[in-house]
Amino acid sequence: MEKIPFEQLQEELYYEKLSNGLDVFILPKKGFNKTFATFTTKYGSIDNHFVPPGKNEPVKVPDGIAHFLEHKLFEKEDGDVFQQFSRQGASANAFTSFTRTAYLFSSTSDVERNLETLMDFVQEPYFTEKTVEKEKGIIGQEITMYDDNPDWRLYFGLIENLYQNHPVKIDIAGTIDSISHITKDMLYECYHTFYHPSNMLLFIVGPVDVEQIMNQVKENQARKSFEKQSEIKRIFEPEIAESNEKMKVLEMNVHSSKCLIGIKALHVDQNGEEMLKNELTTNVLLDLLFGKSSDNYEYLYNEGLIDDTFSYDYTQEQGFGFAMIGGDTSDPDRLVEVIKKMLLDVKTSNPITEQSLEGAKRKKIGAFLRAINSPEFIANQFTRYAFNGMNLFDVVPTLEKISLSDVQKLSNEFISEDRFSVCQVVPKGK
Amino acid sequence: MSVISEIVKDMNGYKLHIVNTEKYKTNTLVWKMKAPLNQEEVTLRALLPYVLQSNSKSYPSTAKLRSYLDELYGATLHVDLSKKGEFHIISFAIEIANEKFLKDGTPLLRKGIDLLAEIITNPNISEDAFDARTVEKEKRTLKQRIQSVYDDKMRYASSRLVEEMCKGEPYALHVHGEMDAVDQITPESLYQYFKKALADDELDLYVIGDVVEEEVTAAAKETLQFSSRTPKSLTDNEPKQIEKVEEIKEVQDVKQGKLNIGFRTNVVYGDPEYFALQVLNGIYGGFSHSKLFINVREKASLAYYAASRLESHKGLLMVMSGIDQKNYEQAVSIINEQMKAVKDGDFNEQELQQTKAVLKNQILETIDTARGIVEVLYHNVVSKKNVTLDEWIQKMDATTKEDIVKVADKIQLDTIYFLTGKEESA
Incomplete structure (x- = not known):
């Protein structure tokens, strides 16, 4: 474990790259009640064209799938992960951006148990046709909510103007039509491409014992096996330098x-x-x-x-x-x-x-x-x-x-x- | 685990609250002014803090004032208006770097206090009037602020529900005042109101950070002095008698319907049943494990959000959800059924325990931020009670199923408001 001090700020950061490729950072914060942890994959709405591991042909996936996957990771065979976090006194959430999908919790007690839950639920996908269909109604309402939001429409309207080909111009949640094409197999394909530990970063900040937390993370990861993954091949069309629409x-x-x-x-x-x-x-x-x-x-x-x-x-x-x-x-x-x-x-x-x-x-x-x-x-x-x-x-x-x-x-x-x-x-x- | 320790001192015309903590890289000052909401003054009060923060006697333009803030390592100055029950509260907040973390060690806190005093007590006036140009442009911005509520449909629907449900009560007034009253305000009338507010309002100063109590007290004493006063209480109104549940549908060009439902809780902050009410709201709709989230969203797939929140000082419980208009009947009936379930005691030990755990977590997280500490402590000023955080946690935690069922019995459905699209979808 490496210790990186920042003297002027009076902070110390701890870092280790695990053998499965996961980057782990811990920043102890004395005096705070809350511990906050994020488990993030370098995978967002722009990653819609790629070569899945072990295949030769690139695939193009429906708009909004990274965000859809984020929603679906919370559902497991034995219920909803939100329930488990709240039983453990934690507040959990997730978000998808252009380039990242992050899963997070904050809690003022039971940090070890919550951290275990975070690592496990993100690394144990459970997608079924039935739950995928059910989610379409919920995300459909999320999309409609943004449709009525003038600030969101303005923001995406401008990005659409600026870019001709780059997928940043696609709305992160997709459209009601695009998400209707999402299947459980597609979710698994995206998951296996982008949720390998070597494409992810775990960050923990709060009043924690650094050694203990790092050991816990290592033990958790050592219990799981991941096939070695070569570099992810993402495909982007060439983009013009000037703005596409004025x-x-x-x-x-x-x-x-x-x-x-x-x-x-x-x-x-x-x-x-x-x-x-x-x-x-x-x-x-x-x-x-x-x-x-x-x-x-x-x-x-x-x-x-x-x-x-x-x-x-x-x-x-x-x-x-x-x-x-x-x-x-x-x-x-x-x-x-x-x-x-x-x-x-x-x-x-x-x-x-x-x-x-x-x-x-x-x-x-x-x-x-x-x-x-x-x-x-x-x-x-x-x-x-x-x-x-x-x-x-x-x-x-x-x-x-x-x-x-x-x-x-x-x-x-x-x-x-x-x-x-x-x-x-x-x-x-x- | 750290719980807040607050030092409270009686000063000239206001109370000084100091919370000493080393957790932040900055120090936070919050100045609060509280007065009962009333229609004659609500718009003056909504304009006042924006005029005060836009410039002052020593910094007579926004650019000059803001350049000075930049110089103080980007100190921030914010104003905010809120309603707590039937009080209208103005807040000024300054957050300033703690020089301990800068290469340049020049002390900054005193400069922050001086600046706060400058903003509040040394405005840009001449001959008993505020600077006319400043008032003019802030009136324009205020109108814009009032108008823009319409554009955010979630906010609009929440605000319409309160307007309908509290018709005739001061709580129906908007924090930003009334459009029609803006034009009547003059630089003179605003200045008169400013003097009145400083003379009559209940005033509180909060200082949060790694500070020295004596230094802060001395600086406050030197820079902020007001006449003593007896803060106004609210006139006791008879609680509203609900004769029948109001159902209001408003049609606009929207894609998603906004369903907002208001209940009267008949319990306010500081009442013995208040802790049980908090737990009740958590079981019902406060969190992502709550009945509303599970039944409206996860089971029926009707909504992306379905939640409830309390207005603690007024005694309201408000449900909000965004749904397709064709699902109105179904959503309303699920929301009502879930309230009935709570009233019937139809919730298990796990729901009770997880709600308590999450509530406790929520309040401890709130006090990890300086502004959160101020908001938690200020509840006591508003309610004239003295509930410590320890007491809050302990009493909330001691809540039983019977307590919840008992407080649930007081909850009455008042108004159902629905903002809906133009065309009835098939």
């Missing part, structure tokens, strides 16, 4: 208009330190341009073009990435015009100074401290970073290294109108 307007049953402006990312082949720096620099740039202390924010707010729903964000993963800026607005077209101008002006007017950069970096460092108060944040984000070859605890040192020329170089390259796109939600019939 504009989309969705009419919905709302009173307020909503608008998001997106920028498709470059360098989505990065990983490790390079990716961390690129991601943080982009976030710093957005903070400088649109943070609450910026002149732009003040202008937009004073003009009545934005309200407190305004936000911005940058996401980068392997194969895709985007920045998004916007929120509710009284005038979506004018908001687009003004934000585009603000973005393009950065390249000519050089509004960013050493002093403003220093302020933005400080803000990010403080935000990081605040975030690591949260065991959930640590486990979820650490896993995301690790799957991309990055270390969450490198955030502060990497931020400190960002220079004015880094930000200028990035803004020159990143801000480019051919990679812009816009999605709006407007009141129906207006």
